[in-house]
Amino acid sequence: MSTPHRLVPLLEQFDFAYERLVGRLAGPHMDSGNGTLVDVTPMTDEEYLWEPVPDCWSVRRRTDGPGPRATLLIGAGDWGRDTAAPPHPVPPPFTTIAWRLSHLSELLTLRADHTGGTRSLTRDDYRTSGDAAGAIAELTAGATAWRKALTGLDDTALDTVGYCTYPHGSDPENPFIDIVWWVNQELLHHGAEIALLRDLYRTTRTAATGAS
DSSP, X not given: OOXXXXXXXXXXXXXXXXXXXXXXXXXXXXXXXXXXXXXXXXXXXXXXXXXXXXXXXXXXXGGGOOOTTXXXXXXXXXXXXXXXXXXXXXSOOOBOHHHHHHHHHHHHHHHHHHHHSOSOOOGGGOBOOSSHHHHHHHHHHHHHHHHHHHTTOXXXXXXXXXXXXXXXXXXXGSBHHHHXXXXXXXXXXHHHHHHHHHHHXXXXXXXXXXXX
């Protein structure tokens, strides 16, 4: 089955954004955007959990409990992601690289499941990693699962309202092509946020040590 014409550019955009983000996190190189390779220092555990301002939301050991203004640690396993029942705090807490990666990877994993999997996974089933390498592996697994869920779709599926039953968004009310666009938007904007935090971390550490 050929890929519907209107899905092709969305798939290409997703692939480029994902590969660029993983390169930005894990190195050894990343595409600068024009095909030039830029050297990348892989993200460390310290950077992954870095809290650049007071009262950040992050991922934490379950035994430590939730962070400031959070009421629970969502997910399964020894680590969870700070959150609070609605209404969420206003203004929203600043979130760490760890929080943003966990959110993005969970979104990809659950949407993949609610598109072409069991359609049963919840946020309580998702396991968040407490280290950088594990988080990058989770991102890769989530992106791979989502990409697989898009393989073999036809125009009828793209136009079907509620084709994805992901329960934490507008998926049950929107045509699936709109959800594919939205997932790309999530990857692009969270990827940009994470890249900026990497730059801030590097700059602050360089200034603190006086290195050139």
